[in-house]
Structure formats: C-alpha cells, structure tokens
Amino acid sequence: MLKGDIESGQGMATTMLPDDLVVDILSRLPLKSFCRFKCVCKSWLAFSSDPHYRQKLPRTPSGLLYQKDGLGTAIHLARLPSSDRDIDTTLGFVPCHEYPLEIKDVSNGLLLSYRKGKTRAEISNAIVCNPATEEWMALPHTQPGPTIRSSLLWLCFDPLWSQHFYVFGAGWSLIPSGGFKAEVKVFFSKDSTWSHCLYETHDAFSGGSVFVNGVLYVQHVWAHSLLALDAPDTCSQLINDRTIQLPGFPNKRERFDCPDGCLCGSSGVLCYAQQELDGCMMRIWSLEGSDRWVVKHRLSMDGVFGRDMLLRTDSEGFWYFDDDILAFDLERELVILVDRIADKVFSFSMSTGKLSKIRDDIQWPLGYYYVPYYCKFPALAR
Template structure:
C-alpha cells in the first residue's frame, strides 16, 4: 500500500539500485514499473536491459542461435531445449517483446497444430490448439503479438490464404486469455506476408507487393471485432512495375512510436522515419552506408534486368541507436551499425550458400505466463 503513494522519481531511484537481472524481473511486476524502463526521461538512470540477435540458418535441423546477450546469463535458453521437438526441429517464425513463435511441423497442413509460443527467459511454453484444417492448397502465416505495456496476454493472428482465381485471405485470432481461436474475423483479397510489428495493441503488417501497411486492432475476446485501416509507407514502392526486386524496408519502434527504415534508390543511404500522428512520416535519420561496406555501388541487376540492393536491413533499434545489416555479396556478414558513431562492426559470419532462415531482435522478458494461460494450454 505504501508503494502506491511513492513519487515516480523515488521509485526510479529504488529500481536503479537493483542488479540487472533483478531489475528485469521487477519491471514485470506492474505496468507502471515497466513503463519507467521505456520512458526517455527515466531510462538513463536505470540499468541497461541487454538484448540479442536471434537467427536460424536455412539448413534442415539447424538450431536457433543467439548473439549479443552476456554469455554468463544461462537463464536465456534460446536453444529451447525445454520444448519437446518430437520428430521435427523447431523453426523460428516470430519474436515479440521476449516471446517466440516457433513451428514443430514441417508441412503447411500441420503448421497451426504444431505452433508453440515460448519464453526462453522463464522456460515456459504452450502449444497452440488446433484449428480446423483448411484446403490442402491453403497457406497459413502466423503473427505473434505481445506487448506487456498493453496487456499481459498475447495474441496470434492467422492469415490463411487460398488461391481462388485471385487470392482469398481469412484472418483468425488466437486469444491466450482463454486459449481459443476465433472464427474468421476479416477477409481480404490481398496477400499480407511481409514484415510485421505489434505496438500499442495494433498489428502492423506490410503488404507483400503494395507499398502500404495494414493496421489491425487487437480484438476484444467478447465482441471479437477486428478494426482495420490502411497506412501508406514513405519512401519508394518496389516490385516489378518499378523494376525493383527487393523486400520493402523494415519496421521498428522507438519509445512506443512506429518507425520505418528503407534504402534510398541508390542504396548508399538508409532513411529512418517515425510516424507522427495518424499518417505523417518524419525523417529521423539519414545513414551513409559507403564506409560500412567499403564500396560505392550497392545496386545490382539480376538475370531478368530487375534491380536489387546487395545488402538487407534486418532490424533496427533506435533506443540503442543500432541498425543490423546483412551483406549478401560474398559471405553473409551480419553487421551492427552504430547510428551515433556511423561505424559498423561484424557480429556474425554465415558461410556462402547458407542463408539466414529467420532473424529477429530479442529482448528478454522475465514475466511469467498468467496461470490461466498455462491451465488453458493443459486443458487443450
């Protein structure tokens, strides 16, 4: 009771005295303590939360790896040895604020029943219950959505696409609060298989070809209404019509604000925008890449005459002023670029012809699944 009347400044002073691991656990106690660690005014006084870079090679049976976290922190089991794999290795499909989405299956028809959500920091996991099997030709893409500042529960959005002359995509949602799948909440003729980010209760999904985002509000378990809107992206569009053959930029966030990064047309500059208001993008950074890769030409053509960049933007974190890049010219060198110094350093080297299967920024979350979530998983 006494803690509820302490001024914010005093609470921050107390939290600042904690060891790092204790601080990471205490910030999961309540939303206000968690918010302190994300507040630009207070975060300078608090322990710096470690982060890492998750990746998986595109080879059969390859494990999920992590670089960047302190090697002495053995609580972070990113090999996911606590999850039974059965006959298939785990495949990393998504990461959202410390929770991972993985598949244990190897075929499209089993993807949903073999999906799990787990927390490497607490070694908890739950398998998502089965949904009704769709047509054999359908393709399902799952998006994990978790934001502890918004809710202690997570969502999983399922985009199930079936060719039908064009394409028909149904959207269903898994609610961890009661461990159930919704019926179809929304239908579209678009293919939404691009980058995604969950922020402030909204899932932003990059269209696979169009230069825009679909914003979906997380539905309520009672009404199950799925509000949606379209948000145009800044920069330039890609796709065959524009003679570009590359994926569209990269989504990120900074202090609760949606951000977007994309190369300029020659590839030598990366621009990073933040979303101001509902639809206005403002340039926050212009980053020169010439010195990072040691070359002046970063735009190439393939056999069909389509242009593509010879490096990729994997992820970025404006709070830590870092951008992660993949140099695809020779070996796949993963480079950490510092916005403040303008310098890049290699953190990983993957042999040529061995591609990255998935790569994600990872910040550990020490909060445990609510008891109702674990009980629901057992009941299923």
C-alpha cells in the first residue's frame, strides 16, 4: 500500500467494534497497559469514567483508608497519584445515628466498620459497605449459638471467586486439655444468614489476614505460620482448617521488634512479602498448591530511602527494620512501605524502584490499602 493511499484512507478496511466488545477486550489488560492505551482515543478514555463500563475495567487503587486513633472520628483517604476522586470514603452515605463509624477491615473494595462508641465489638454492631457504589448493610442481630463478644471479625470478599461476601467472627476460650476452643460464626451475604461452627486449636491466630479463592488466611500472633479456613456452606457446622508455615525467616520476638511480613492476594493466589535479614532486599512468594512457596520477586531496597543502613537495634537490644511492609499489589506493581525514620508512608514502584509519598505521619492504625469495586451487590442497599 502506498503512502498516499494511507493518507487518503484508500485500501484500508475499518471495522467498528461495539463498545461492549471493546470494553471486554480492554478489561483483560493489566492495569499498567490499560493506563497507556487510554491515550489512544477519546472514546477509550471515556470508558474509564463511564459508571456502566468502569466496573469491568482494571481497577485503579485509591490509596490508604485510615483513622487517627483517639484523635477524632473521621475516616480519611491518603490518596495515590492515580486515585479516583469521586468516591465518598468518609462513608457519609451510611446513617450513623448517635455513633460514628470506625473502620475495622477492608477486602477487595468492601469495608467492614463498627459504630464507634459501643463498649464492645459485637457482630450485631457491624456494617459492611461499598464506598464506590454507596451501598451498605448492617449485619443482622439474630445469630445461631451463643453471642460472641470481644471477637475478631474478618471481612472476606474475592470477586474472582464469588460475587458474594462473608464475615467470619471468631472468639476463643481456653480448654482444660490446653489450647483454645474457637467459636466461629460465618455470615453469608447470598441469603443473609449466619452459620455457627466449632473447632479446636492450640494457638490463637489474630494477625494479618487475607481472603483468596474461598480461603481465609490469618497470621499467627507470634509463630511464623498461617491458619487457613475454608469458606463453609450455609448448612455446614464444621470449618475445614489447616496450618501453613510461612517462608523466609521466623520473626522471633526475643530478637526482632517488627511485623512478620505481609499477605496479599494476586489473581486468585496467596502471596507473602518479607524483608531479608539485612533489610536491603525484599522477597515476594506465591503459594503453589497447598503448602509450597515459590519466590516470584526479589526487590532491592538498597538506597531506596537514601540510607545504606536499614536494620537497627533499639535501646533494649531488639533488632528492627527501618521500613515495614504495610501492603503490596503485584497486579499493579506497588508496595506500600512505612519509613520509621522519616515518619512517612510511601508507595514503591516495583518496575521503576521509585518512592512516592502517601502520608506524612505513621500514627497507629496505619491504614488499609483500598482498591474500589464498582459492581453492585443485591444484599447491600443504597
């Protein structure tokens, strides 16, 4: 074909694809590629802001949701540069009555919160909402079995596995033979019912957690291991549970004073990130099969913060890293890091090795990594 033919449009066959088909094709791209292709034409750029199509496209992370402990009741969003700015992360759409909301967990765009001011954290006091669609629901008060008080609640949602969410509520009590008996209640959004289960364990798991492909993984408080709980059926009274050893080095409390790595889900696979012993490298593993960990990335942290030393000792002789891994996202090639020395929170690009500041303070609690989810839930109301 001659250059003149191209300029005049002769000899070229142009096929106009329907918008739905174009969006379906674009939705299969990684977020990084999609961000580049938004510049191709105005119509492709418009897809990213259209509410009908946006829920099908790669999801852009917004940043960190956080509340300053004891310093007020507002929920804040520390934004990433590419974040959506039309989402009400203050949860102003949820009626709070006399008690403001306190964020407790985030799972793939859904939020779990309590009404702040109650004396105890109870299941009947929990609210699940979706800030991107401004939908919410208060979990029903009626539950089978005894009431769990001072329990841990975990919000479980994985859109790659199911369009429904779960809430696990667990309370532990000592048993005469040693160890603990766990009273577990599971809420099913599909039919808005609770299931009551029992299982016995010799350890109390209450560390970081993530829900991936129908399994809730919870880190042990001090041992270098995970508790894996399969999401049960509504009629089941038993929960399949197993213990998985984490890779890397065990964070012995008599030697280290730092978090024991970080969990995340990526494309339906559980992943784990931890610094190496000198703090200058970070490894990221994925769980292959039931208990085999495979190294997926080894990232150099040397010079990232402008310091050569990233491992120190405190006044009591405990070792600690200059940085903590707050969250990481392999699909979007991001690691959220807390710099203890500079008292700041940064996002770290795995592809460029560059830092971008998110927050200027690291007061507890640090925050929850938030990626909006634009699909609507039949169980939630507006």
